[in-house]
Amino acid sequence: MLGYVRARKSEMKYGDYEIYKGIYCSLCNALGKNYGAPGRLLLNYDYTFAALILLALGGNSCTFTQKRCPFNPALKCFFCEKKAETDFCAHAIVITAYYKLKDNIRDERPGKKLLSLLALPFVSLMHRKAKRLAPEVEEIISGAMAKQAEIEKEENPGIDRSADPSADALGKLFSAGTGGDETLYRPGYMTGRLIYILDAADDLEKDLKNGSFNPFARKYKDIKDPEVRRQFADEAEMLLNHTHSDIIECFGILKLKRFDSIAENIIYDGLETSMKTVVSKYRETPEKKKSFTVE
Amino acid sequence: MVDPYIVLGVPRGASQERIDEAYKQKSREYRESGKFDKLDELNDAYDSIIMNGPSGGYTYFGTDFSDIRDKIAAGRLEDAQLLLDGVPVSSRNAEWYYLRGMIYDRKGWLEEARSHYSRAHSMDPSNYEYREACERINNARSGGYKTRESKAGTGSGCSCGACEILEALICADCCCESMGCDIIKCI
Structure with missing residues (x-):
């Protein structure tokens, strides 16, 4: 979970942006309340999306009130008054961060390993609390991590099998967050799958250098070769498109009570931006500087 | 029928x-x-x-595996998978691969689904069902879905675009003028 699922601000209405920011702030607040200031550092956009979807489905209304930001008292932000959904996501963030950290310590480069080791005591403490507060989330994520480790030991698991544990975990999280609503499983599953593929494609070069596991590593060993690079970009693009189309289809069936234009922005435009960013890394002319063209 | x-x-x-x-x-x-x-x-x-x-x-048309199709439709994917696995290799026809693909599709294993669907299609190119599944997937993979879906408010189906409003105003103006009044001075 690394911030692939975010809104495309340029396509957003200002009012929608305020709500989106309000949810982001509420999640930050939930992290702060439950886990103290260091907890806020774990905040990310992927779980903002999860909180948005959970808030969009539950209850009759969703009220935002203006308060001062406890992190930066000069700012006034809107906070959502509903607690259950944002708390749920806050617990999930902490538990995911804990397992991600442990994973980093196992196989990353020395620099990152040191940083992860330094952060571990704080996150372990938070994790102990999260485990108590949200045992069902702990069960889902630790189960997925164990399954993932098993699959990574296999000779050639293929993309579907490799993506399955994290996709399945997000699917289960989505349905657990709404009190066991099964219709949310597939949207969650597909979002998790897209994140996994994006992450794997994004990290392919790094993983090949470090010898870490990557589902594409076997087929695209010679990623430096321009021809292989082009092939990989094509395959990744098609894989991502396929998963993205499924996400669009299954979110289309969901009946969101509110925030549908924000969800639509994230699902259509936001995800597409992330997909393009990752794929363009492997195209022949990678764009180094940020720029855009108006015709 | x-x-x-x-x-x-x-x-x-x-x-x-x-x-x-x-x-x-x-x-x-x-x-x-x-x-x-x-x-x-x-x-x-x-x-x-x-x-x-x-x-x-429903009695399926020309199917060898109606019980498996029933199970897939009822969402009992594991049972269906077990039944499929029990089919001896010699009688695994195009439909077998198609159903296998369908189970993967339901599970969200899209790549496996694609390879099974396309195997079914290549074994029996005349079958409508297999061809449809392959076309659907190829369309998704090539990004065809992005243009198909019209987003709320921007689709041409919406009747309150700027053009329509201008059109209506000009119409109203024409009608008005014939009655001796004018709502848009310059036309």
Whole structure:
């Protein structure tokens, strides 16, 4: 979970942006309340999306009130008054961060390993609390991590099998967050799958250098070769498109009570931006500087 | 009688939502283009699926694995998978691969689904069902879905775009002028 699922601000209405920011702030607040200031550092956009979807489905209304930001008292932000959904996501963030950290310590480069080791005591403490507060989330994520480790030991698991544990975990999280609503499983599953593929494609070069596991590593060993690079970009693009189309289809069936234009922005435009960013890394002319063209 | 699933253009075992969606879209299409005989056929097909339920009772056309299809439609993927695995290798025909693909599709294993669907299609290129599944997936992979979906508010179906408003104003102006009044001075 690394911030692939975010809104495309340029396509957003200002009012929608305020709500989106309000949810982001509420999640930050939930992290702060439950886990103290260091907890806020774990905040990310992927779980903002999860909180948005959970808030969009539950209850009759969703009220935002203006308060001062406890992190930066000069700012006034809107906070959502509903607690259950944002708390749920806050617990999930902490538990995911804990397992991600442990994973980093196992196989990353020395620099990152040191940083992860330094952060571990704080996150372990938070994790102990999260485990108590949200045992069902702990069960889902630790189960997925164990399954993932098993699959990574296999000779050639293929993309579907490799993506399955994290996709399945997000699917289960989505349905657990709404009190066991099964219709949310597939949207969650597909979002998790897209994140996994994006992450794997994004990290392919790094993983090949470090010898870490990557589902594409076997087929695209010679990623430096321009021809292989082009092939990989094509395959990744098609894989991502396929998963993205499924996400669009299954979110289309969901009946969101509110925030549908924000969800639509994230699902259509936001995800597409992330997909393009990752794929363009492997195209022949990678764009180094940020720029855009108006015709 | 024609296979109702072919009339609706959805694969067998499709979810109720998908069937409804296909029905709505097709009926709108036929009504707009005035193909009322097609519309009757569509209604009959929809009724027959609804009467029998998407999950059972329906006798499939030329299928060797109707029990497996029933299980997939009812969402019992593991049972269906077990039954499929029990089929001896020698009698694994195009439909076997298609059903296998369908199970993977339901599970969300899209790559496996694709390879099984395309194997089914290459074993029996004349089959509508297999071809439809392959086309659907290829369309998704090439990004064709991005242009198909019109986002709320920006689609041409919306009747309050700037052009329509201007058009209406000019019309109103013309009518007004003939009565001796003017709402847009410069036209």
